[in-house]
Amino acid sequence: MVDxxxxxxxxAEAREVAFLLVEYPxxxxxxxxxxxxxxxxxxxLKEIAQSKGTALDGFPSSTxxxxxxxxxxxxxxxxxxxxxxxxxxxxxxxxxxxxxxxFHAIKLVAPEAALGAAFSLHHSQIQSAVELATRVxxxxxxxxxxxxxxxxxxxxxxxxxxxxxxxxTVEE
Numbered sequence: 001m002v003d004x005x006x007x008x009x010x011x012a013e014a015r016e017v018a019f020l021l022v023e024y025p026x027x028x029x030x031x032x033x034x035x036x037x038x039x040x041x042x043x044x045l046k047e048i049a050q051s052k053g054t055a056l057d058g059f060p061s062s063t064x065x066x067x068x069x070x071x072x073x074x075x076x077x078x079x080x081x082x083x084x085x086x087x088x089x090x091x092x093x094x095x096x097x098x099x100x101x102x103f104h105a106i107k108l109v110a111p112e113a114a115l116g117a118a119f120s121l122h123h124s125q126i127q128s129a130v131e132l133a134t135r136v137x138x139x140x141x142x143x144x145x146x147x148x149x150x151x152x153x154x155x156x157x158x159x160x161x162x163x164x165x166x167x168x169t170v171e172e
Contacts, residue, residue, distance in 0.1 A: 031074070034074030035074055035075070035076040035079060037074060038073070038074045038075055038076070038079075039076060039079040039080075039083060042056075042058060042079075042080065042083045042084060043083050046083055046084070046085075049085075055085035055086065056084055056085050056086075057084065057085060057086045057087075057088045057116060057146075058080050058083075058084040058086070058087055058088065059088045059089075059090065059118055059148075060073065060075045060077065060080055060087065060089065061073065061090055062075050076109075077105070077106050077109050077110050077113070078109040078110045080110070080113075081106070081109075081110030081112060081113035081114075082110075084114075085114060086113075086114045086115060086116050086145065086146065087106060087110070087113045087114070087115055087116070088115070088116035088117065088118050088146070088148060089102045089103070089106060089115070089116075089117060089118065090102075090118050090120070091117045091118060091119050091135060091139050092120070092125060096131075096134050096135055096138050099117075099135045099138045099139060100138050100142060103115065103117075103139065103142035103143060103144070104142075107142075107143075114145060115142070115143045115144050115145060116144050116145060116146035116147065116148060117136070117139035117140075117144040117146070117147050117148070118147075118148040118149075118150060119132065119135065119136065119139075119147065119148070119149050119150075120149075120150060120151050121149060121151070121152075121155050121159045121160075121162060121163070122151055122154060122155075123159075126159075126162070128162075129161070129162040129165045129166070132162045132163075132165070132166045133162075133165055133166040133169040135166075136166040136167075136169060136170055137166075137169050137170055140170045147166075147167070147170070149163050
């Protein structure tokens with residue numbers, strides 16, 4: 001599947017991965033070892049953060065994709081929730097429903113997770129101030145305790161103003 005260079009964000013191949021993990025125990029064990037490596041890195045970072053008296057938020061970038069695609073990064077959302085102070089998914093997607101799905105997917109495996117949400121205001125992600133505000137409110141309603149906006153250096157003043165509008169929506 002990797003050699004075919006055809007994997008897409010939501011595809012038939014993604015559904016096949018779950019099947020292959022069941023059919024090939026060695027593939028499953030390989031994936032488990034990847035999960036352990038990433039978790040080990042997070043645990044090391046957590047120790048450093050604690051020694052400095054600060055919290056550790058983690059931004060697993062596989063989170064905007066369907067949950068069975070977290071194998072791309074070797075991320076276990078369950079392990080992340082147990083290690084990190086807050087799991088901060090990238091709240092991408094083509095719709096508010098996809099933002100809601102991101103939080104649903106995390107809660108399936110880690111209902112106790114403390115959550116944040118990260119948004120990019122790049123023109124390919126967000127089309128209007130209302131759209132951003134709706135997505136932010138969806139994340140907060142789903143349990144996000146913090147909102148992070150990134151790639152701010154790539155935004156014009158109009159898009160930067162959308163942040164204030166979105167924040168006012170959730171402060172009301």
